[in-house]
Structure formats: structure tokens, C-alpha cells
Amino acid sequence: MERKPVLQVCRACGKAYYPRKARCYCGSTEFEERVLEAKGRIVTFTIIHVPPAGFQPPLKVAIADFGVVKILGRLEEGYEPGLGDQVEALERDGVVFLKPVS
Amino acid sequence: MKRRRIAIVGVGMTRFGKHRDRSLMDLLVEASMEAIRDSRGAEPDSLFVSVMASELYENITGPANTLAGLLGFRDKVVMRVENTSGSGGAAIFAAWTAIASGVVDSALVVGGEKMTHKSTAENAAIIATLVSDYERSTGITLPSYAALMARYYMSKYGIDTEPLAHVAVKNHLHGSMNPKAHFQKRITLEDYYNSRVVAEPLRVMDYTPISDGAAAVMLMELDKALSYTDKPVLITGISGATDTHVVHERSDLLDIMAVRRSTEKALAMAGRNRTDVGLVELHDMATILEIVELESMGFYKPGEGWRAAVEGETRYDGSFPVNTSGGLKSKGHPIGATGVAQAYEIALQLRGLAGERQVREIPDAAMSMSMGGFGNNAYTIVYEPGW
Numbered sequence A: 001m002e003r004k005p006v007l008q009v010c011r012a013c014g015k016a017y018y019p020r021k022a023r024c025y026c027g028s029t030e031f032e033e034r035v036l037e038a039k040g041r042i043v044t045f046t047i048i049h050v051p052p053a054g055f056q057p058p059l060k061v062a063i064a065d066f067g068v069v070k071i072l073g074r075l076e077e078g079y080e081p082g083l084g085d086q087v088e089a090l091e092r093d094g095v096v097f098l099k100p101v102s
Numbered sequence B: 001m002k003r004r005r006i007a008i009v010g011v012g013m014t015r016f017g018k019h020r021d022r023s024l025m026d027l028l029v030e031a032s033m034e035a036i037r038d039s040r041g042a043e044p045d046s047l048f049v050s051v052m053a054s055e056l057y058e059n060i061t062g063p064a065n066t067l068a069g070l071l072g073f074r075d076k077v078v079m080r081v082e083n084t085s086g087s088g089g090a091a092i093f094a095a096w097t098a099i100a101s102g103v104v105d106s107a108l109v110v111g112g113e114k115m116t117h118k119s120t121a122e123n124a125a126i127i128a129t130l131v132s133d134y135e136r137s138t139g140i141t142l143p144s145y146a147a148l149m150a151r152y153y154m155s156k157y158g159i160d161t162e163p164l165a166h167v168a169v170k171n172h173l174h175g176s177m178n179p180k181a182h183f184q185k186r187i188t189l190e191d192y193y194n195s196r197v198v199a200e201p202l203r204v205m206d207y208t209p210i211s212d213g214a215a216a217v218m219l220m221e222l223d224k225a226l227s228y229t230d231k232p233v234l235i236t237g238i239s240g241a242t243d244t245h246v247v248h249e250r251s252d253l254l255d256i257m258a259v260r261r262s263t264e265k266a267l268a269m270a271g272r273n274r275t276d277v278g279l280v281e282l283h284d285m286a287t288i289l290e291i292v293e294l295e296s297m298g299f300y301k302p303g304e305g306w307r308a309a310v311e312g313e314t315r316y317d318g319s320f321p322v323n324t325s326g327g328l329k330s331k332g333h334p335i336g337a338t339g340v341a342q343a344y345e346i347a348l349q350l351r352g353l354a355g356e357r358q359v360r361e362i363p364d365a366a367m368s369m370s371m372g373g374f375g376n377n378a379y380t381i382v383y384e385p386g387w
Ligand SMILES: [Zn+2]
Pocket: A010, A011, A012, A013, A014, A015, A024, A025, A026, A027, A028
């Protein structure tokens, strides 16, 4: 099942995190949850031809910038990524997949 | 309070490479004994051992105590220091601070790793244990983080992989003149482009090999040091700093805060400026990292670091030599040894003992930067001739 990732947002400074942490860089431990609805843009990606055990090559990963947060995620095999592509984030089994917005 | 002055009095190092029939302990002992001999047989008060993952590589816990036993050490302060790929820098920091505090007067720092008996896939899996659970679940590894960094740098500054190839060619040139390097052969730009793509846009020739090896340095309070060497290499500044552990939390992927801040703090402690520094050993696990680290250390402006190797400045005979040992790229990267091996190289260079790859002019100051993970935790050191 896929769902939109839930960010952890610091109540004191507003910084958002994915994955979660125990304490914000500002020192606060007061967080709220917020579903990541925004679309992001791919800022960098790689296609890994020699992935670690348990992953099939070619393995595609990217970092996308959603404004409130940047997230490292996987790309699906059929997707040929480009820098600046608009993507949405969908979490499946604890991993974020970055999917092109058609 | 006046701070104690602390110097390297002796150094030792195994050859880096494939040591088929030798264990981690064999390598740590060889480097230790060479450093003790180079220190005129000095008996240190303490032993600091940097090893990342002997549990996973050789099913050994407590490597520091095993080594102390093999070296015939009793009644000494002995500990292991671990900071993943920056363990060596962290161990020198721990030893330096122990001497600076006055609790001990001398320390043998020994780092090593035995890796080549494991396959490339097994090594990748062991090294991947240092990233966060979430990052690991995506299949990312440190080499593929370097690929993400390289593409971002290339697109931001409008370059292709040619400057990366120049870093590889330069570090192999240096390694070809280092009898202790894993690879002692020069490569050409063609060799670079003919090597297999590992993680686009990076190739085999962008990355450090998997190596076995160990390195050691003997540190001593300066007054005592002068009994054991004519050429003490002072450590006048040393500091550590962290960046985010989860890499995508960084506001700028090309500004490694751990590298920038540890450099600034170490220079401030030494009372030195970057213009005093004429030699640097840094953590080129991948070619792009040499470029980005030189920028994060403040030796080049953002977007300018790629020119250094292209224009020959960072060659051993250039105006600002970087990684004269061959760097991780050509010398090799037996993980726990790497930060200590940087200190080994700088001691050789400042003493004028680096042979064919000797820098043209002994600088007023030199630096090493030893980095754990993908810039998670860096220790940076300023060295100066102490004679
Ligand atoms: Zn906060």
C-alpha cells in the first residue's frame, strides 16, 4: 500500500524532517506531524549499477526538494529521470518512491 | 593556562593493498613496531587504536586490548576509538587531548582494517551499516552518495566528468611514487573513461579500492619528544565537527559543515591562516569529494575547486599539493588506518623523507582531514615542523 509520507515538523522553529529524529537542531523536542502534500523537484539522481545485496541493478535513487523538506527516495525502474523533474513522494514499505507527475 | 605542545616523534605504516595471509593484528603490529623503532624505541604511556569493524570483518571484539597484549604493553591507558571512515582522525584527537590534559605524556596511535578477504558486495554491505536505517532501506551507499554529489556539482557549475578524471590521474601519479600505496601505477584520461560505470556519472576510476593495511604515529609532549627525534612534527591545531547524519537534511549538499567547521576550529587553535598551509591530505573516497572538500575547507571558492587538479596546482610539484600519498584513490583506504596514514604522509613530507613525491618546498603548515561516513563527522589537524 502506498501513502503520502508523514513529516515530523518542529513546533519551535518549523523545520521538517523525514525520517524522524529525537530532537531538532534548534533543541526543541516538540513536534507535530504533517502529511507531505507538496510536489517536489529532482535536484540530483544516480543510477546504481553495482547496488548492495538485496537490490537489483539498475537501482535508481534521487534527492527531491519539496520546499519544506528534501527527501532521498527511490525511482521506479521504468522512469528515466531528469534534473528539475516534478515529482510526488509516495511511501511504500517504509521507503519513499519519487514518482513523476504526469 | 599554557597548553602543552605535542609532536609526532615517529611513524610507521604497512604497505596498503591485498595482504592475503595476514590478519588485522599482523598489520597493526607491523605498523606499531615501525613507529616504535622510528621513535628510537620509545615506550608510550598509552595506546589508541582506530578500527571500524573488526567484529564484521574478522569476528574480533576488543582489538585494542589484543594489540596491547601482542605489543607487550602493561599498565598503560588503552582504548579503541571508532568514527567509521574517520576513525583515524578521531584516535589522534583522543590521544592528543589525553596528552594535552597531562594525564599521559605519550601515546601510540595505531589504525588499521583488514577488508580484502570479503567480496565487494560484502564490503558494500558492511560499510552501508553506517548510514541511517531509512537511507539504507533505499539501497543508497556511500559511493552512490558521491554520485549524487557529483551530478549536483556538475549541473550547478556546468562541468562534465573531466575534472574528476584529472583528480584520479593526479592521485595515481602520486601513488606511483609511494612504495606503500595500493596502486603504484599511473593512469591516463583514457583509462579513466574506459573504466566501468558504478553509479552514474561515476566510474570505477573515481573510487578508492578496498584495501588492507595499518598505520601508526607516536605522539609525545614536546619536551620529551626531543629525546626521541631530531625532527618532531608539531600538531598545533586539532578539532572535530559533525554535519547531519541523514545527508538529505543538509541545506547545501556541496558544503560539508563537518569539514568546514573542523577546518576553521583547527586553524584558529593553531593561529594559522589558510595561506600558511602548503600541503593537505584529505578524504577522497571518490574524486568528487577531493573537489568538494577543498571548497568546504575554504581553500577554493564554491565552484572553483574543480580547477585545482585540471590546472596542476594540487600535484606534488604544484603550488598547493593535495594527497601526495596518492590519497584514498591510489594509496587505498583500509578504513581504520586512513586518518593515521594521513598523519604518516605529512610527517614524511615535513621531514623531507617523501622520496620521489617530495613537495618542492617544506610548507610552514600542513593539514589533514579525516572524515567519517559521508561527511558525518570530521577531524582536522594542523601540523608544523617543530625544529
Ligand atoms: Zn526546531
